[in-house]
Amino acid sequence: MYAVRSGPVLVKIANMMFKQKFSVTRMPGFSVVAMICFFALYMPLAPLVIYSFNEGNNIALWEGFSLRWYGSAWENELVQGAAIRSLIIASFASVFATIFATMAALGTTRTKPYRGQMTIYAMINQPLMVPEIVTAVALLILFALIKQATNYHGFAYLIIAHTAFCIPFAYLPIKARLEGMDNTLEIAAADLYARPFKTFRRITLPLLLPGIFAGAMLAFVISLDDVVITEFVKSAGQDTLPTYMLGQLRRAITPEINAISTVLLGVSVLLVTLIFFMSRKRGN
Amino acid sequence: MKKSFTPVVAGLSLLLAGSVANAAGELNLYNWGNYTSPELIEKFEKKFDVKVTITDYDSNETALAKVRAGGHGFDMAVPSHSHVPIWVQEGLVTNARVDQMENFKHVDDQWRDPVWDPGRQYSAPWQWGSVGVIVDTSVYSGDINTSSLVFDPPEELIGKINVPPEMLDVIHTAVLYLGGEACTGDKDLLRKVRDKLVEAKPKWKSMDYGMIEKFAGRDVAASLYWNGAAFRAKEKNTDVRFGYPVEGYGLWADAVVLLKDAKNVENARAFMNFIMEPENAALMSAFARYANSIKGSEAFMPDDMKTAPEVIIPEEFRAAGQFYPTCAPEVQKLYTAIWTELQK
Structure with a gap:
């Protein structure tokens, strides 16, 4: 009696579990792992971008903010x-x-x-x-x-x-x-x-x-x-x-290289973002 | 598809043709990136009415591979001294008889007969440098012209020393320090070299590049390194000096060669002669900040370079400098074994 009545409920629970099990985002530790991955992917780019705004000639010694190297790359x-x-x-x-x-x-x-x-x-x-x-x-x-x-x-x-x-x-x-x-x-x-x-x-x-x-x-x-x-x-x-x-x-490398890299990076990110929005539109 | 492709290709070649040659002649130089003075090129273009095109490479190996394959379209290249004999042996270059050119008389005695181009027939001097020790004299005020600063460091420098991860430079310098000759096959001596390096390593801080920034930030107080970097580090940290180890130190040089399949031979020869003129050699140095091999060029150099000991080797230290030969394969194996042990 009990078994018969609980049967459909069990199936329901099993279905729910089954569905959840296949959603990767609900796995324990997912967000931690994701954060670590994003950190590892984007962290190395941070100093490159930061030093592109360096006032001085150095790629690893901060001497104040300036757009000097963007100007020099442009010219x-x-x-x-x-x-x-x-x-x-x-x-x-x-x-x-x-x-x-x-x-x-x-x-x-x-x-x-x-x-x-x-x-x-x-x-x-x-x-x-x-x-x-x-x-x-x-x-x-x-x-x-x-x-x-x-x-x-x-x-x-x-x-x-x-x-x-x-x-x-x-x-x-x-x-x-x-x-x-x-x-x-x-x-x-x-x-x-x-x-x-x-x-x-x-x-x-x-x-x-x-x-x-x-x-x-x-x-x-x-x-x-x-x-x-x-x-x-x-x-x-x-x-x-x-x-x-x-x-x-x-x-000798100057932050001019950082400035050029940052612009290239910006163009790539922009295009990839456009691709993303385009594919999302088609999904809807 | 084929039909529609043809006009595009034709259009492209027009586009390219448009970008070349308003000048009477052409010259294609294949050189290391960021190494050719734009002023020098402009001056040459005006004087000879020649359009110079510069193309970059980033390593001797890339340059050699492209020129070997042929069809590259370059007239001249600028290999390092260690590679010049390879280019000559493989028949990639023409004997330009640089030694018979008009301006050869300006070449400094030290550079007239280098081991890697005997008689200096094939290559015109471009720029050169050395591997010595950079020292922050606010930390250590003793004699800096010795490689003992790296291999048997004084108290003040322990834990503040850097050594670049360059196997040949490090081991050659250590061999000379212990009284041997570059590329020695003497196993007893090499054993001593190994022991010395392994013993010295705990006293080092790092085995790394990027020393201009490290000296500027006073993170490192001594390093086996290149003179050009010492010159630049001094702009940031005025206590920095460059020492030429009396036990022996390494030299490197880059030199211009005329390629066998050059199309603009006369312009290329004119260029080789042109860069041996003191005023023009000074332009090269002013841009890339390395020494040239031309007597009397100092007079035309920027003030900060004229007397800089990083650029112009003081007379008393000249004899200790040498170009390292290419070692025999069995010696290379021993070097590599020492290096591997040092990396542990």
Whole structure:
């Protein structure tokens, strides 16, 4: 009697427990661990940002607040040139990478499952797995051959290289968006005699846009921050902001480097925040 | 896709072409970052009507890898002395006959025939420095021209000493201190070196870089370190002095070489000759704050550098300085073993 009556209650309790058990945020010590992680992630950046406002020449000796180094970085022609180059490369690379990534995402989600789909998926994401230095050395050797053969030393090498390693970063948010999108609308469009391209233009693409923007911005940030591959691929006079900064570290460093780093950090945080809001909007 | 890609590439090459060359000639210098005086470059550009493009590298290894691969588009590079023989042996550089250039007469005797470029045919001098001891004389007022300050420190300095985490500089200095020669294979002596280092380590405070700030903040009172840093630390803490150990100390130098696949050979040769002129060498030093190898350049240097013993080695200490050779592999192994033990 007792057992029969308590049965549904037990199930209810079990259900509640089951549900709670899978909410990580309710695990004991979650907030402590989270705080430690955030601390470890962001603490090292604090001195960098603080000393960018240093009045003196030192990167570890506080001599009062000033925006002096921001001014000197802004007026430094080498920094200007490097920053403009970084932006040009990142713009082109992110646009190309996003176009390829969108095509790849459509090709791996909006089709009937086919043989080798997993292989293709793995191949697209390869740049995420291969150590950057391996890609860099490979590109160095390949491009050196092409440079010798064609005598062309322009920006195209950097843009091609950046496009290549940005593709997976643009691909992941776009693919996620496509997988989350209900394809009944596309089926409905097809039922109403829309040609595949029209369906894509009028239905798929508008719905996919937030994912495409998120992918493009992620690609942009990744290209903007790249050091290793750029260092090996760049030709004469093609220093980007990160490789310029790396060069500075060898000799006397001034808080100018902190100022440039802080601005780069700010741009990255801004873009990532935008990506976050964009993906939240699509969630709602 | 291919069709739409072509105009973009064409546009890009236009964009790049637009940014280069209003001047008659071009010159591509591949140098360490933050190391080339903009004033020097401007002066050269005006005089020769040449557009100079500077590209940075951050290590000898990166520079070597890129030049080895070819197709880099650089005319000149500035490797460190330890790497110059590698560039020469691998056939990456042209014999520019620097010793026959007009301004070679200005090169100081000490730099006319360095061990790493005999006869100075391949490389024009850029800048150089040394590894000695930086001392805060408000803490220790005795003789500072000895590496005993690090290996057998006086009472006042115990617990206030730093040693940089640079295996070769530390072990070479210790070997010279104990009366050996750099890269010695003498195991008895190396055993003594090991014992000395292990014995001295508890008297040290740290094995670290960043000494300019540490001396400025008076956290450290003595350190085996580079002269350029001593010069900068003195700007912040006027008690700081740089000692040249009489037992022997290390020298380093960077030198300009002409690359085999250079496209602007004449401009590059003009540049090599140009930087050996005293006035121009002084511009390099004024910017990067290191010494150059040109006689008479002091006259054109900023006042604070003209007489600074950190920059210009006093006559009596010159003989003790030396370029460390590259050690034989078996000696390197012994060095590494000592270093590993010291790190424990």
